[in-house]
Amino acid sequence: MGQMDPSCPGCDAPQLAFARHDHGLCQSDALARGEVLLAARGLKMTPVRRRVLEILLESHRAMGAYDILARLAAEGFGSQPPVAYRALDFLEEQGLAHRIRRLNAFCACMHPGEAHAPAFLICRSCDAVAEAAAGSVRGALETAAGLVGFTVEGSNIEALGQCADCRGQA
């Protein structure tokens, strides 16, 4: 992150999540990257998995597993929770989606494939979720943990607040 990369609209401009923008670019870019990534790892982008990712990519909001499940069911896929959870878990493991624990929901990763330890910014007004560059945040966390001998293996960093646009309108 912080590197300019014209092929990754969300990458160096997380504020896009909160503003009107050509979201088609986000979608097609993230989807294409995901396909490449899975292929490189010898894993399959199956119809369910692709569809779940597409649904998540429709907006910069997080969606509950059951919202996604309803969409899948309406399109002829299975209608039981494991159908959605399996795809979501798979996408998360592969770094193509993120779980937002504060919302019990999931969102698409907007720049998959790049090493990133994102911090999530959740706007309480428009519900959009952005991934912010969190290298420094994670660094601080690992330092704080290191002081007491704790080894960090994974972390969730989520901030609830208000984005620039919504604050302007209030």
Place this chain on the structure above:
Amino acid sequence: MGQMDPSCPGCDAPQLAFARHDHGLCQSDALARGEVLLAARGLKMTPVRRRVLEILLESHRAMGAYDILARLAAEGFGSQPPVAYRALDFLEEQGLAHRIRRLNAFCACMHPGEAHAPAFLICRSCDAVAEAAAGSVRGALETAAGLVGFTVEGSNIEALGQCADCRGQA
């Protein structure tokens, strides 16, 4: 945090959560602090609330609301979920307990009353949860958010990993 305060065992020694120690001190200290805090705010430490806090203080682990509810019910309190959730929500609002979202569980605050924006360190081996000094972590998060115009109003910072003791034994 970082200030020496002999009356607060957990305060400047979060690693205690992961080590054998005189936990009676943690309990009595945090409970006493809680009582004082509520009194100062004109709020009541009722039997249910006190009991819930005591139960949480029994260990440095996080407990699910239903585990606590079972304990309450066995002791003659109400047996329905709201009984536990109300007390837990109250304690959390007052800064006497914390919700660990990663675990869908709650733990006692080990140094209530002090302004703190804790980061939680969750050991995957012994399940203990420690609060680490997170001023710098939060600072970094606010900086990262500020770069995209986002105002942070609250945050969860949780790290999953392994504490020094458990790593030593492995």
Place this chain on the structure above:
DNA sequence: AGGCTGTTGTGATACTATAACAAAAGGGGG
């Protein structure tokens, strides 16, 4: 064809959380 692996589908169930309302407890003011 047969067997292997990974994926999807299904039913059942466990776990987490909240809404809505009734009952009871405690604290002034009359």
Place this chain on the structure above:
DNA sequence: CCCCCTTTTGTTATAGTATCACAACAGCCT
């Protein structure tokens, strides 16, 4: 002391989130 008001507790019911276990199916390799 009693009434009224506010807060807290208790209960029923229900909503929302997540996992287990097993059957069916598809692709692939021999």
